[in-house]
Amino acid sequence: MAQQIPISRQARADDPRADAERDDGTHEIAPDLAYRRVVLVNVVFLGAPGAGDRNWTLVDAGIPGSKRAIREAAAARFGEGARPAAIVLTHGHFDHVGVLEDLAAEWDAPIYAHALERPYLDGRAAYPAPDPSVGGGLMARIAPLYPTEPVDVSTRLHTLPADGSVPPMPGWRWLHTPGHSPGHVSFWREADGSLIAGDAFVTTAQESAYAVVTQAPEVHGPPMYLTLDWPAAGGSVRSLAALKPERAVTGHGRPLHGPELRRALDALAQDFERVAVPEGGRYVQTPARAEDGSAYRTP
Template sequence: MNQIPLPRSAEAENHQADKARDDGTREIAPDVAYRQLAIVNVVFYGQANAGDGNWVLIDAGVFGSGPAIRDAARARFGQNGRPACIVLTHGHFDHIGVLETLSDEWDVPVYAHPIEHPYLNGTQSYPPPAPEVGGGLLARLSPLFPTSPVDVGTRLHELPADHTVPFMPDFRWIHTPGHAPGHVSLWRERDRLLIAGDAIVTTAQESVYAAVSQEPEMHGPPMYFTPDWSAARESVRAISALSPETVITGHGAAMHGGEMRAALTQLARDFDTIAVPKGSRYAPSMD
């Protein structure tokens, strides 16, 4: 077993309201929306029409997604669409594709967990992927994906040690390593909303078809880019213990409600069976 199917009724989307807007996003809360850009999601935090400096971009998409992010930001927030900052869940290529371009253009700070900084300041590459896992085309193509670091220079800052999130006053960051050593998820207690990055995903990211069709399934982190499965297991258990009402992941549709939580509970309980790939160089055995 390597997936937990979810019903479409668990999708946390208001298609009528989304269709009425022209920013291309899917709104999950009045101040939280996301947009699918190719195989990955970026998240926008802030009230609509907030204006420059009053919103936050979470993650920075794949290479070439700059125009879509700019267009969505201008349409959603008005003025020039310039945020207060960029917050990263982690630094894999599909989450920092236009990070250098946008942070330079907007001249804004970039916040990430300090353990993730070597991959964002040009000093360290990620370990190679594991194309032998998952059985899908994206997994087989993963050796072609960039693992080298980007460098955002002096704009790079550590997330605060007190777990607050800059310019996102209701959110706290949670260290959820495994997929990346400095991976974080963002949690808001008042409405139990979790921005999970790739600690969990809601589609079979190894498969091109699933990544495009967005069939709702509960999964652990993408198999081909996860080097520490023991840490990933503990991160999923920590996320499940929060009992979120809504989750936005880096890949797949946002999900909510009891059916989502039941699937997350099952994933946490049976993680080694459901999520850990057989034959991976990074999971020869699990303790």
Template sequence: MTVQIPLGNDALAPEEAGPAHLHEVRPDIAYLRLALVNVVFIGLPSAGDRGFVLVDTGIVGGLEWIARAAAARFGAGARPAAILQTHGHFDHIGALEDLSAEWDTPVLAHPLEHPFLDGRQSYPPPDISADGGLIPKLAPLFPRRPVDVRARLRTLSPDGGIAELPGWRWLHTPGHTPGHVSLWREADRTLIAGDAVITTGQESAYEVALQTPEMHGPPRYFTPDWVSTARSARDLAALEPELLVTGHGRAMAGPSMRAALHHLAEHFEAIAPPERLRGKAPAG
């Protein structure tokens, strides 16, 4: 079961396709889709070197695309002030070790995510019994081992602020991973949710290919804590965002997006988890 988002203009965020297929959704926010996942650039194009932040680093093989997009948007040789990781799953850290070294850039993450980013701990095995398509059956092939960026790894400020992103706050949205975070800007109600909620199904290769706009919980096969995940989805819905940018799927905006997000949050236990768990996770 999924929550359909109508394809009206108030659901699909207005996008301008920029250089290197960047999709600009605010003057200072653009995202780049790398196969099945998005990376996000926060900063005005005029910001230049060290004037922007990169959120997540995509899949293995994405380094050249990310570097090319950064140069096209911010100028040749422009480097981010920080790389902020929403979490450390393989499809979000594919270029992290190389980019952080090449750019000599700090990596920001929640302390509970540090073991997966400093070489200490692998993620738990995937749930191959999760329903929804073929991808859960293939998930054992996906990397779970940690990367090691300990030399540049930094802890997000405990007060929720982000020095490199004035006006933004990070929110702890666990469940998909222990230290998963989302980003929130109150001024224009912009939410960068990572995988706490996503706008396309990740269990079906067909849905991944089509990028059909639907509101979903995080990928079922890599989400071990559905109680915390439900709580995180409800916390995000309560923000009443105007723009939603997620780790998978297209950016969404407006009343239809909010209605779908609220529906997901209110009926999370009946919609988001694997079928065998639906209705069993307490509201929390």
């Protein structure tokens, strides 16, 4: 049975300001790295406070209805009217692209994503149906209600370079971490061990509405009800654990840091099949993959 790996409070983000919500609703993890939780998902702001126009990057774009919260946080952190150099996506699920079209248009911002995620972002393909049979709580049971249709930002969309660089994020590299979706990526800064993991792993039991509300710190596999390829997801977690990150911010849950983060992530990687993979489910038995086209559904 899938389960969580609880961790101590010592694994919470190392900057004491991360536990204190700023006036703009963000939590700062490092001097140039902050996040804001918008209902059930985190968006990440990369750039120094006061950076100004085109000198920062937004990672992911929240849920529908979160435009005002993201826009106000950006203005407070970087300056009124400061637009991002780009919006960079870990993947294209509804809770990560909820206001992508509106923000990209308002800010006239380019968008970067992995090539395998492009069909969900240029209107060509929808995600396979979510799987409510994986269990774990209310968030899983209501999964059939989650949108799977694509957005169309094709006029602004760019593919992440094959060399691993991230044009609007100097010093960072993208890492292909598939499983939760075919083109899921995480972002890694080796200089200080910072990891933006998206949903490759998360730090709350996202299937449970109670856990989503309480945000008790724990390390957990990707949200089960939308994960398409469990063998690939396990490989992605193992590749991230091998980095030995100093700090990690994920798509859901609180940021974590230090030895306790690494211990928990190692435990998840070493025992992924037992602690993260559900006992049954549509994609446990038959993964949906880019290679055979099963990960792409006609919208």
